[in-house]
Amino acid sequence: MDNLVGISANEEDCESPVDELHALIFSVMGVWFGADMEQIKEVADPGRNEDIEENIVRFHEEFPFPGRQITYQAPRILYLKNGRRILVDNVDEVRVLPIDCIRPLPNFLEKCRQSNAIWGVALVEGEIDQTPLFIPDLGFSSHKS
Amino acid sequence: MSPQGKKGKSQELLEKVKQNQDLNQIVNVDEKEIKLVIFTLHEDFFAFYSANIKEILTLEKINFVPGSPEYILGIANVRGDIESVMNINGFLGFQPQPESKENRVIIVSAQGIRTGILVGSVEDVLDVPESSIESPLATLHDNIKPFVIGEIKYKNHNVTLLNVDRIFEKIAI
Numbered sequence A: 001m002d003n004l005v006g007i008s009a010n011e012e013d014c015e016s017p018v019d020e021l022h023a024l025i026f027s028v029m030g031v032w033f034g035a036d037m038e039q040i041k042e043v044a045d046p047g048r049n050e051d052i053e054e055n056i057v058r059f060h061e062e063f064p065f066p067g068r069q070i071t072y073q074a075p076r077i078l079y080l081k082n083g084r085r086i087l088v089d090n091v092d093e094v095r096v097l098p099i100d101c102i103r104p105l106p107n108f109l110e111k112c113r114q115s116n117a118i119w120g121v122a123l124v125e126g127e128i129d130q131t132p133l134f135i136p137d138l139g140f141s142s143h144k145s
Numbered sequence B: 001m002s003p004q005g006k007k008g009k010s011q012e013l014l015e016k017v018k019q020n021q022d023l024n025q026i027v028n029v030d031e032k033e034i035k036l037v038i039f040t041l042h043e044d045f046f047a048f049y050s051a052n053i054k055e056i057l058t059l060e061k062i063n064f065v066p067g068s069p070e071y072i073l074g075i076a077n078v079r080g081d082i083e084s085v086m087n088i089n090g091f092l093g094f095q096p097q098p099e100s101k102e103n104r105v106i107i108v109s110a111q112g113i114r115t116g117i118l119v120g121s122v123e124d125v126l127d128v129p130e131s132s133i134e135s136p137l138a139t140l141h142d143n144i145k146p147f148v149i150g151e152i153k154y155k156n157h158n159v160t161l162l163n164v165d166r167i168f169e170k171i172a173i
Helices: A107-112 B003-030 B164-172
Strands: A020-028 A031-036 A040-044 A075-080 A085-089 A094-098 A102-104 A118-122 A133-136 B033-041 B044-049 B053-058 B072-078 B081-086 B104-110 B113-119 B121-129 B148-154 B157-162
Touching: A020 A085, A020 A133, A107 B072, A107 B081, A107 B113, B033 B104, B033 B113, B033 B157, B053 B072, B081 B104, B104 B121, B104 B164, B121 B148, B157 B164
Parallel strands: A031 A133, B044 B157, B081 B113
Antiparallel strands: A020 A031, A020 A094, A040 A075, A075 A085, A102 A118, A118 A133, B033 B044, B033 B121, B053 B104, B072 B081, B104 B113, B148 B157
C-alpha cells in the first residue's frame, strides 16, 4: 500500500487494454472496490495536505452506506485526472482484472439504485477470495468539484 | 318384489354411486392445480407461485452494495453469478428478518426482473387445486393487502399467497 502513496500514475502504467482493467484496490467499511487507474492521477497521504477538510469528497458521500457510522482507518486521497479528490480507505494494490471476471450489477439493482456510480462487480481469486469487488466510476459525481 | 328384484335395484344403486364417484374423480383430475412454494416471514406463512421461482438457496454471504435502498440487502455470489438479494419485510409491515440457519433466499423472476428474496424458512413446495385458494382475509394488515392474491390452508396455518408482480410494481413506483 505505502509504495503507492505519493506516487503519480504515469500514462503507460494506467492505460489498460480493453479486455482488462487496471484497478486500484481499496476498501471502505469492509467493502472492497477496484477503481480504474485510468481515472487516477495520484495517491497521496492526507497528512501531507493542509486542506483535507476542504474540497475533498469522502468516498461514502458519493457511495452511501446508510445507517452505518463511517470511519476511515488508513485514509488516502485519490487525485483524479478530472481534478476531483476523493478520500478512500485501506488502499491495497493495483490489480489487473480480466474483463471476463467482471459482471454487470444485477438488472434489479440497476433499476432501484439512485445512481449507477458502481457499474460492475469483479470476482477475483486471492486475498479477497470470491468476495465481490465493486467497480466504481470515480468520474461520476453528485457533487461539483 | 322378488329378492332377485331387490338385488337388481341394489346393483343399480351401487352402480350409480360408483358412477357418481367416478364423475367426482374426473372433476378432480380436470381441476387445475397450482404449484406453490410456502415460506415464512417471522411466524407468518406466505406463498409464491412456483412459476415465479427459479431457485431456492441456503443463505450465502450477502455483500452490501453502497448506494442501494434499504430493502436491498446486497448481492450474493451464486456459483459465479451475481444475484441481488432483497428484503420484502418492510413492504409487508414486518421488522427485518432475524438471521437464522433456517433462512433461505428464494430467487424469483417476473416482469423481466430477477432477484433473491430473503425469507425466514421455506416450508414446502406443493400442488393445490386452484379452487382451494380463498379470498384474502379481511383482517389482513393494510400493508400486505396490495400484494395478496388469496389464502390457502396448510397444516392448520393460514398461508397468504403473494403476487410477485405487484411487489415489483411497488418497487418500480
